[in-house]
Amino acid sequence: DAGITQSPRHKVTETGTPVTLRCHQTENHRYMYWYRQDPGHGLRLIHYSYGVKDTDKGEVSDGYSVSRSKTEDFLLTLESATSSQTSVYFCAITTIYGYTFGSGTRLTVV
Amino acid sequence: GENVEQHPSTLSVQEGDSAVIKCTYSDSASNYFPWYKQELGKRPQLIIDIRSNVGEKKDQRIAVTLNKTAKHFSLHITETQPEDSAVYFCAAYNTGGGNKLTFGTGTQLKVEL
Numbered sequence: 001d002a003g004i005t006q007s008p009r010h011k012v013t014e015t016g017t018p019v020t021l022r023c024h025q026t027e028n029h030r031y032m033y034w035y036r037q038d039p040g041h042g043l044r045l046i047h048y049s050y051g052v053k054d055t056d057k058g059e060v061s062d063g064y065s066v067s068r069s070k071t072e073d074f075l076l077t078l079e080s081a082t083s084s085q086t087s088v089y090f091c092a093i094t095t096i097y098g099y100t101f102g103s104g105t106r107l108t109v110v
Numbered sequence: 111g112e113n114v115e116q117h118p119s120t121l122s123v124q125e126g127d128s129a130v131i132k133c134t135y136s137d138s139a140s141n142y143f144p145w146y147k148q149e150l151g152k153r154p155q156l157i158i159d160i161r162s163n164v165g166e167k168k169d170q171r172i173a174v175t176l177n178k179t180a181k182h183f184s185l186h187i188t189e190t191q192p193e194d195s196a197v198y199f200c201a202a203y204n205t206g207g208g209n210k211l212t213f214g215t216g217t218q219l220k221v222e223l
Contacts, residue, residue: 020128042215098144099211101153
């Protein structure tokens with residue numbers, strides 16, 4: 001898995017509840033990214049991090065927050081989940097081979 | 111910011127034929143253009159990439175071309191096989207702009223027997 005894992009793999013949650021997705025890497029990469037994938041939209045950047053405590057917004061950041069308190073973990077939080085946030089979420093790191101993606105988290109908000 | 115457009119959204123070819131997917135980008139500062147293949151239920155995986163100082167790159171049955179003047183790049187798959195069926199994404203990357211990839215919307219390629 002190229003040293004990157006996501007958890008959980010699947011989650012169903014109710015509208016209005018908070019949800020946190022975790023991305024974990026084992027190779028000390030500086031850059032980490034969260035994307036969401038939706039039919040017809042491809043992969044869209046939510047937030048990214050360029051170091052511990054250094055994060056920035058992507059093109060679809062509304063309704064999401066992130067934290068990176070240590071190099072290996074990048075957390076994505078939906079403060080109050082909405083049905084429009086039903087999606088597949090991918091974490092990625094930058095390696096010498098370009099981007100490497102995690103296996104994804106399928107989130108369903110009901 | 112960068113905008114990447116990808117066409118077609120779906121492509122059906124007969125086994126053994128060639129397939130071409132085209133992308134355009136908007137930011138002339140973009141300098142790295144990878145292509146990803148995503149099989150159903152799997153993560154996107156890098157299949158080939160090209161940098162802005164190169165016009166063409168080949169890897170067995172796959173090739174990518176880049177026209178910096180026109181700001182477009184293409185993926186060419188020759189002698190297609192059923193296992194080439196997948197969704198393909200192009201992307202553009204500006205190494206001087208936050209190291210972020212901007213993706214196209216994807217092409218569903220179906221190789222029919």
